Amino acid sequence: MQIQKQAFTLIFSCLFSMLLITTSNSIAKSGCPTKCGNVTIPYPFGIGLDGECSLSPTYNIYCNTSLVPHKPFLLRTTTDHLEITHISNTGIMRIRNNISTRCYQDGEVVESMSRGIAAINLFNLPLVISDTKNIFTAVGCDEMAIIADANGHASGCIATCASIEDAVEYNSTCSGIGCCQTATIPKGATIIATNIGTVFNHVNVSEFNPCGAAFLAERDKFVFNAADLSEDHTMFMESVMENVPVVLDWFVGVNETCQQGRQASSESGYICLGNTSCVDFVAGSTTGYRCSCNPGYQGNPYLSPGCTDIDECASERNPCSHSCTNVVGSYRCSCPKGHHGDGLKNGTRCSSNRSQDVMRISLGISIGFLLLSVLVSWVYFITRKRKLMRLREKFFEKNGGILLTQELPSNAGTMESSKIFTTNELKVATNNYNENRILGKGGYGTVYKGVLKDGREVAIKKSKVVDQTQVEQFINEVVILTQINHRNVVKLLGCCLETEVPLLVYEFISNGTLFDHIHKYKGTTSWLTWENCIKLAAEAANALSYLHSAASIPIIHRDVTTLVQGTLGYLDPEYFQTSQLTEKSDVYSFGVLLAELLTREKPLSLERDLEERNLATYFLLAEKEDRLMEIIDPQLVREASKDHLVMLAKLVKKCLNIHGEHRPTMKEVAIELDALMKQTRHPWINKNKNYEETTNLMGQHQLYPIHPIPSYGHNTSADNMVLSGRQYSMERSLISEMNHPR
Ligand SMILES: *[C@@H]1O[C@H](CO)[C@@H](O)[C@H](O)[C@H]1NC(C)=O
Ligand SMILES: *[C@@H]1O[C@H](CO)[C@@H](O)[C@H](O)[C@H]1NC(C)=O
Ligand SMILES: *[C@@H]1O[C@H](CO)[C@@H](O)[C@H](O)[C@H]1NC(C)=O
Ligand SMILES: *[C@@H]1O[C@H](CO)[C@@H](O)[C@H](O)[C@H]1NC(C)=O
Ligand SMILES: *[C@@H]1O[C@H](CO)[C@@H](O)[C@H](O)[C@H]1NC(C)=O
Ligand SMILES: *[C@@H]1O[C@H](CO)[C@@H](O)[C@H](O)[C@H]1NC(C)=O
Ligand SMILES: *[C@@H]1O[C@H](CO)[C@@H](O)[C@H](O)[C@H]1NC(C)=O
Ligand SMILES: *[C@@H]1O[C@H](CO)[C@@H](O)[C@H](O)[C@H]1NC(C)=O
Numbered sequence: 001m002q003i004q005k006q007a008f009t010l011i012f013s014c015l016f017s018m019l020l021i022t023t024s025n026s027i028a029k030s031g032c033p034t035k036c037g038n039v040t041i042p043y044p045f046g047i048g049l050d051g052e053c054s055l056s057p058t059y060n061i062y063c064n065t066s067l068v069p070h071k072p073f074l075l076r077t078t079t080d081h082l083e084i085t086h087i088s089n090t091g092i093m094r095i096r097n098n099i100s101t102r103c104y105q106d107g108e109v110v111e112s113m114s115r116g117i118a119a120i121n122l123f124n125l126p127l128v129i130s131d132t133k134n135i136f137t138a139v140g141c142d143e144m145a146i147i148a149d150a151n152g153h154a155s156g157c158i159a160t161c162a163s164i165e166d167a168v169e170y171n172s173t174c175s176g177i178g179c180c181q182t183a184t185i186p187k188g189a190t191i192i193a194t195n196i197g198t199v200f201n202h203v204n205v206s207e208f209n210p211c212g213a214a215f216l217a218e219r220d221k222f223v224f225n226a227a228d229l230s231e232d233h234t235m236f237m238e239s240v241m242e243n244v245p246v247v248l249d250w251f252v253g254v255n256e257t258c259q260q261g262r263q264a265s266s267e268s269g270y271i272c273l274g275n276t277s278c279v280d281f282v283a284g285s286t287t288g289y290r291c292s293c294n295p296g297y298q299g300n301p302y303l304s305p306g307c308t309d310i311d312e313c314a315s316e317r318n319p320c321s322h323s324c325t326n327v328v329g330s331y332r333c334s335c336p337k338g339h340h341g342d343g344l345k346n347g348t349r350c351s352s353n354r355s356q357d358v359m360r361i362s363l364g365i366s367i368g369f370l371l372l373s374v375l376v377s378w379v380y381f382i383t384r385k386r387k388l389m390r391l392r393e394k395f396f397e398k399n400g401g402i403l404l405t406q407e408l409p410s411n412a413g414t415m416e417s418s419k420i421f422t423t424n425e426l427k428v429a430t431n432n433y434n435e436n437r438i439l440g441k442g443g444y445g446t447v448y449k450g451v452l453k454d455g456r457e458v459a460i461k462k463s464k465v466v467d468q469t470q471v472e473q474f475i476n477e478v479v480i481l482t483q484i485n486h487r488n489v490v491k492l493l494g495c496c497l498e499t500e501v502p503l504l505v506y507e508f509i510s511n512g513t514l515f516d517h518i519h520k521y522k523g524t525t526s527w528l529t530w531e532n533c534i535k536l537a538a539e540a541a542n543a544l545s546y547l548h549s550a551a552s553i554p555i556i557h558r559d560v561t562t563l564v565q566g567t568l569g570y571l572d573p574e575y576f577q578t579s580q581l582t583e584k585s586d587v588y589s590f591g592v593l594l595a596e597l598l599t600r601e602k603p604l605s606l607e608r609d610l611e612e613r614n615l616a617t618y619f620l621l622a623e624k625e626d627r628l629m630e631i632i633d634p635q636l637v638r639e640a641s642k643d644h645l646v647m648l649a650k651l652v653k654k655c656l657n658i659h660g661e662h663r664p665t666m667k668e669v670a671i672e673l674d675a676l677m678k679q680t681r682h683p684w685i686n687k688n689k690n691y692e693e694t695t696n697l698m699g700q701h702q703l704y705p706i707h708p709i710p711s712y713g714h715n716t717s718a719d720n721m722v723l724s725g726r727q728y729s730m731e732r733s734l735i736s737e738m739n740h741p742r
Contacts, residue, residue: 001062007144013368018343021396027043027300027303028042028046028053028618032052036070036084037070038069039071039072040087041063043302045060045074045087047061048063049075055252055302058126060075072084076125076126078121082119082120086245091250091262091290092133092250093248093250094218095245096245097240097245098118099118099213099214099215100116100196101116101197101213101237102196102197103211104201104202104211105330105560106203106206107200107202107203108201111211113576116196117194119191119192119193119194119196120191120193120246121191122191122248124190125190127190127251128248129186129247130191130247130283131187131188131217131283131284134217134246135181135182136182136183136185136214136215137180137181137215138156138158138159138179138180138213139178139213139214139236140196141157141159141161141178141212142156142198142726143159143198144159144178145194145195145214146158146194146214147182147185147186147194148195149186149191149192150190150710151189155182155184157176157180157182158180158243159178159179159212160199161178161205161229167179170226172225178224178226179224181366187283188282188286194216200548209230212725216246217244217245218244218245218246221244221245250283252285252289254268255287256288258289271289271291271302272289273302273303273305273306274307276299277293277294278290278291295329296310296328296329297329299688302636309328310326312330313331319331321338321343321344322334322349324343338353363731366531379407393498395497395500403620419493420494420496421495421503423499425453426450426505429452429453430448430450447459448462450505456493458506459505460504460506461504462501483517493597513649522601522633523633525635528634530636530680532599532674533598534644535595537594537597537648538673538674541669541670541673542592542674545665545667546669571585571589572588572660573616573658582660583665586618587655587664587665587666588656590669591653593664594651594652594655595618595656598631598645598648598649599618601614601618603615611632616656620653620656623649628649636674644676647676651673651676696722
């Protein structure tokens with residue numbers, strides 16, 4: 001490890017010295033020394049008085065090898081030597097300073113150097129005293145210092161102080177107290193003289209400040225210290241001369257500008273060589289120019305072959321962070337494959353594309369996903385909508401919509417408001433089939449209360465799955481019901497066929513249900529008198545009879561799909577064998593209703609024995625066992641004659657016949673009930689001449705003795721809500737109960 005390190009150091013030193021040698025070749029002419037002592041002498045200057053190494057004799061440098069270390073001088077005359085401390089290749093030369101000084105005692109000058117005058121003479125040299133890089137300084141407590149050039153341009157400053165303490169405050173500044181300065185230097189001066197004078201010959205300051213000094217020097221190199229006033233003056237002067245140089249500007253093409261130099265007539269010839277640029281040098285009356293390497297080139301612009309390309313990549317200052325390619329006058333940094341950046345150590349360097357790629361890819365993917373999901377959901381919704389539409393169309397077709405639309409328009413004139421509703425209309429009307437809109441549920445399905453756009457209240461009957469074979473019959477029913485304008489038949493406003501199961505829209509009348517009343521008043525005395533009962537029965541029978549006869553196509557009013565307890569009690573037992581509902585099925589159901597009116601018992605009751613659970617069986621059994629009076633409601637037993645009760649019971653028995661063909665027709669039932677009603681009414685006929693009037697009165701005062709209570713959610717017969725009427729409410733309820741298909 002140690003050996004390796006040493007070897008490395010050795011190799012490095014060798015390389016470094018080689019580098020120095022190569023660069024030194026571009027400093028001085030080949031074969032000429034580049035240095036005198038510690039000072040490098042670049043061409044156009046050259047060491048030697050024969051001019052071999054310099055551009056011209058005025059650039060000769062005398063290197064006094066008697067001195068240690070060797071020192072370079074500008075030899076003006078045999079006595080006037082200027083010691084050079086530094087020559088830069090950019091046009092600057094620094095020379096050792098000369099100082100003006102005088103010392104006083106008792107108001108007399110006791111010691112001075114050349115009468116206090118110091119001079120710099122650059123006459124006939126390609127040098128001027130820099131007026132920008134130097135400043136004139138005087139140090140002392142009673143000084144008046146002057147600087148002047150050969151043309152009489154002068155400048156100066158005055159420095160005073162009353163004590164050392166006075167000056168201490170102004171340490172390190174030349175403000176006039178103990179030290180003064182002026183930056184006004186004659187421009188382009190080749191000969192300059194400085195003089196240190198006095199105002200009062202130090203009469204009152206010589207005790208602490210016997211000597212004054214003045215000098216021209218490079219700016220910012222001299223820093224005043226109050227100690228300078230009192231300390232050993234010789235030491236002070238030596239220190240200044242040693243450490244604070246005077247700056248000179250050197251140039252080529254004396255008395256010529258760049259342009260003049262380039263001309264063929266030029267005396268000295270154009271000095272700037274290849275890959276360089278020329279800059280005019282003008283200072284006062286002095287004219288010349290300087291050469292400099294173009295950017296990206298290095299070398300001595302005055303020395304053949306001029307400036308050469310810098311191989312930026314070769315040096316340890318290689319500006320590139322990765323690969324570097326040198327080109328003439330410049331360089332190129334590049335990044336490895338898969339990386340990006342300017343490749344500069346100084347700049348963005350090179351960074352992997354991966355992170356960027358990952359970002360781009362992930363961005364792309366997310367955008368892709370977004371678009372895809374938008375597309376997919378769009379397609380999904382479109383297809384769903386289409387499917388839904390197709391489904392609606394299918395249902396519409398399946399539910400006989402085409403048939404219905406064919407049937408309906410021909411009758412459109414007579415039906416003011418019957419129509420085919422859309423699913424959306426009904427969905428809005430029922431608040432999306434909201435639970436709290438349910439009026440009732442049964443074996444047939446569910447009835448909702450709805451409000452149409454025009455504000456009409458409707459009952460919407462949502463049946464359970466419909467039998468395909470019944471579609472035609474259903475359509476007939478719809479057509480007929482919408483045509484019928486019978487007082488006992490509830491108004492069917494229309495239907496919706498776009499759902500799997502058609503929805504029926506009825507007029508909505510929110511009155512209490514008949515069967516609430518029938519069962520509620522069991523065993524009590526109520527408005528449900530014998531007369532009212534028989535009237536209700538007659539009206540209902542007439543309505544059904546009308547329905548059966550009014551249409552050429554028979555109407556079947558039964559829920560045929562689902563059998564549940566609620567409707568089972570009314571169902572024609574034949575249906576269980578034939579699965580066919582006929583007009584006589586309606587007669588059976590009507591018989592059950594009559595039995596219900598008479599007994600005020602429910603069509604199916606768990607409270608009765610198993611064999612009597614069905615009201616029809618219960619009634620027939622009682623009739624057979626001749627104990628009808630036991631099961632008929634006591635109010636009716638009281639009010640009606642036994643003959644009438646027996647007559648009605650006989651009618652019920654006929655209606656409830658197991659075999660449909662033995663049952664009377666609805667027409668026959670209606671006739672019998674009408675006759676019974678007339679007999680019943682007969683005793684009071686004088687009192688109520690107008691039947692309609694009576695009905696009205698009953699409707700107003702007896703059918704709704706208290707406030708009508710909407711029976712939302714009623715379990716047995718939602719249709720009672722659907723099929724009702726202002727004055728024929730009970731009758732309509734009866735019919736609806738008969739009428740509760742779909
Ligand atoms: C000049 O160089 C010598 C050795 O070469 C060194 O000792 C000396 O300090 C240098 N002088 C200056 C003023 O740099
Ligand atoms: C060179 O330096 C020596 C020693 O100081 C001196 O004697 C001699 O005169 C100098 N040469 C010139 C040419 O000034
Ligand atoms: C300083 O200036 C004086 C007066 O011109 C001159 O005689 C003397 O040689 C100069 N000293 C140096 C070191 O230049
Ligand atoms: C020097 O001091 C004396 C006595 O204090 C005073 O009279 C004189 O004016 C002072 N001279 C100057 C030049 O300040
Ligand atoms: C200021 O002057 C005093 C007294 O001569 C000296 O001790 C001190 O170092 C000087 N301060 C600076 C900053 O030069
Ligand atoms: C430069 O011009 C001045 C005045 O024009 C002249 O006196 C001097 O000799 C010229 N110098 C050179 C080196 O031609
Ligand atoms: C400029 O420099 C290049 C590269 O160093 C060199 O090939 C070319 O000759 C130079 N041009 C001139 C005019 O010297
Ligand atoms: C680095 O950047 C600075 C400022 O942009 C510039 O001045 C300098 O030359 C650059 N250095 C390199 C080696 O490119």
